[in-house]
Amino acid sequence: MNGVAVITGAGRPTGIGFATAKALAADGWPVLLSDLELEDAVLEGLPTGADSATFVADVTDSAQVEALADFAVERWGGIGAWVNNAGALLGAGPIADVGDEDWQRCQAINAGGCFHGCRAAVRRMQAEGSQRGGRIVNVSSQAGKTGPPHFAAYAAAKFAVIGLTQSVAAEVGRSGITVNAVCPGTVDTPLLDEPGGVWETMAAARGISVERARERAPRAAPIGRMVEPREVASMIAYLCSDAAAAISGAAINITGGDEVH
Numbered sequence: 001m002n003g004v005a006v007i008t009g010a011g012r013p014t015g016i017g018f019a020t021a022k023a024l025a026a027d028g029w030p031v032l033l034s035d036l037e038l039e040d041a042v043l044e045g046l047p048t049g050a051d052s053a054t055f056v057a058d059v060t061d062s063a064q065v066e067a068l069a070d071f072a073v074e075r076w077g078g079i080g081a082w083v084n085n086a087g088a089l090l091g092a093g094p095i096a097d098v099g100d101e102d103w104q105r106c107q108a109i110n111a112g113g114c115f116h117g118c119r120a121a122v123r124r125m126q127a128e129g130s131q132r133g134g135r136i137v138n139v140s141s142q143a144g145k146t147g148p149p150h151f152a153a154y155a156a157a158k159f160a161v162i163g164l165t166q167s168v169a170a171e172v173g174r175s176g177i178t179v180n181a182v183c184p185g186t187v188d189t190p191l192l193d194e195p196g197g198v199w200e201t202m203a204a205a206r207g208i209s210v211e212r213a214r215e216r217a218p219r220a221a222p223i224g225r226m227v228e229p230r231e232v233a234s235m236i237a238y239l240c241s242d243a244a245a246a247i248s249g250a251a252i253n254i255t256g257g258d259e260v261h
């Protein structure tokens with residue numbers, strides 16, 4: 001596959017996005033890391049010699065996402081892979097308490113950001129004269145397969161990501177572009193610990209302490225532990241590889257067996 005791999009939400013060294021950039025760089029991809037805020041220093045954590053750059057973009061703003069795609073094409077001549085990883089947990093808690101603004105922002109980041117990214121990537125991958133094809137991977141969630149209590153806004157947005165994935169995959173397959181989603185379970189990243197984040201929400205939904213929620217969650221999965229960012233990253237890198245040319249429209253669980261459909 002020619003061109004660069006663009007990864008959104010890749011600015012936090014402990015997150016899934018940065019782990020994905022590392023995995024793709026290790027596979028030989030040039031990588032363009034994007035996030036709301038990120039410093040070039042983050043690139044030092046990539047494999048030695050990786051061809052890489054950073055670009056600040058808010059995925060809720062389509063003009064910024066188009067600028068990210070333009071930068072990728074100007075610098076590398078084309079986009080080979082695009083990973084819509086940026087996401088945020090908002091509007092967690094009982095449905096009766098979810099505010100309009102949190103609902104809308106949750107859809108705008110998780111579903112809207114994915115839409116902007118898919119559209120920007122397809123526009124370049126299908127550009128006149130382009131025979132490249134391409135790979136698009138959208139980061140959904142286990143909550144995009146089964147809606148857990150107190151995650152209504154987030155689950156709705158992550159379900160939307162899977163619908164978007166299926167529709168775009170069905171549309172662009174003849175252009176040599178595959179589009180897939182990954183659905184991670186509980187992955188040990190900063191997203192879990194934030195105020196109003198996964199641990200606080202799970203604890204409130206089950207009427208237990210945050211500490212108890214933290215202890216219980218890893219044991220809920222058949223593998224008896226949380227998923228690691230690098231395990232999600234290696235699936236994304238596989239989906240971006242030539243070997244995965246026949247996989248499209250899929251929504252692949254990486255949940256340690258906790259989600260099975």
Ligand SMILES: NC(=O)c1ccc[n+]([C@@H]2O[C@H](COP(=O)([O-])OP(=O)(O)OC[C@H]3O[C@@H](n4cnc5c(N)ncnc54)[C@H](O)[C@@H]3O)[C@@H](O)[C@H]2O)c1
Nearest residue numbers: 009012015016036058059085086087141184186187189191
């Ligand atoms: N950690 C989990 O348990 C888990 C489980 C399932 C799915 N996910 C999904 O995985 C993806 C990565 O999350 P993570 O767990 O690595 O957490 P993370 O917080 O480390 O990564 C999310 C990244 O998205 C960025 N981001 C947020 N809003 C943005 C915006 N408007 N524009 C651009 N970037 C924005 C953040 O700055 C951050 O770097 C997210 O889509 C998340 O919903 C995480």
